[in-house]
Amino acid sequence: MEKIDGKRQPGKYTVIAWTGLLTSTLDAVAAILSAHKMPAATVFKFIASGVFGKAAFAGGFEMVGAGIFFHYLIAYSITAVFFVLYPMFILFLKNKYVVAVGFALIAWVITHLVIVPLSRIGWSHMEIGGIVIGMGILIITIGLPIVLIADRYYYNGNFRANLS
Template identity: 85%
Template sequence: MEKNDYKEQPGKYTIIAWVGLLTGTLDAVAAILSAHKMPVVTVFKFIASGIFGKAAFAGGFEMVAAGIFFHYLIACSITAVLFVLYPMFISFLKSKYVVAVVFALIAWVITHLVIVPLSRIGWSHMDIGGTAISIGILIITIGLPIALIADRYFVSKK
């Protein structure tokens, strides 16, 4: 009997889903750690307040769950788009690490200049130091995981 060592690679959508969960989790952990001793539930109620406004802070578990849902929805959506666009970015940037930085910048623009201003949270003042820290976090939690895993996926498909 011959041993078959061949393992089928997971499909693109499966990988995107797992990478979305990874980036969402990494970003959530970073948000919790950088929330300056704010309770975890408050971090997710803040996210829920983007849809529900100040009522989110008076809510209970349902608002925490809504915040978690919205956080992962945004993270998975950004991940899916950037993962699919990876071949285009790598073709002209030539370095998966440069792509990771560009992906982090795109994620920052989408969240801070589009989603947050359109939400019930509204526009908030940004200082250069806070922005740099935020982008640095996104490089680690969003850009690098997407770029490194997408690179491995697309290289294996050649």
């Protein structure tokens, strides 16, 4: 715990860890719900297939576990980087909700245009509707939680009027 202005506040790494757990879980739940015609296990096997290829779909719980691990690893990493960079983004963009959308857009680009194409999943055709839904999910599950928690952390809960 750190003391800021006489108040006890959790340390940065603790806040990042809890924020990462929140964003990763929200995004995992959204992935499962948006793939409603597919079992949750298959969603995570798909993620695992990025490393293990088609063998992931023939696997059992170990591939589901690997998919969950990779999902949390990627989402935690994105959360940690965005949390640390938040003060720079807010200075430039001036509005936390614009920053949330920006973070979601960057997260989408990183995952869909860098990580997935470089994985064993490879490049796949994307429909505009799926892109819009995916970005909307990331705004809600990644962008907003990060900026709301980071703003409160960095600015001691004082949500500045000009940023609201």
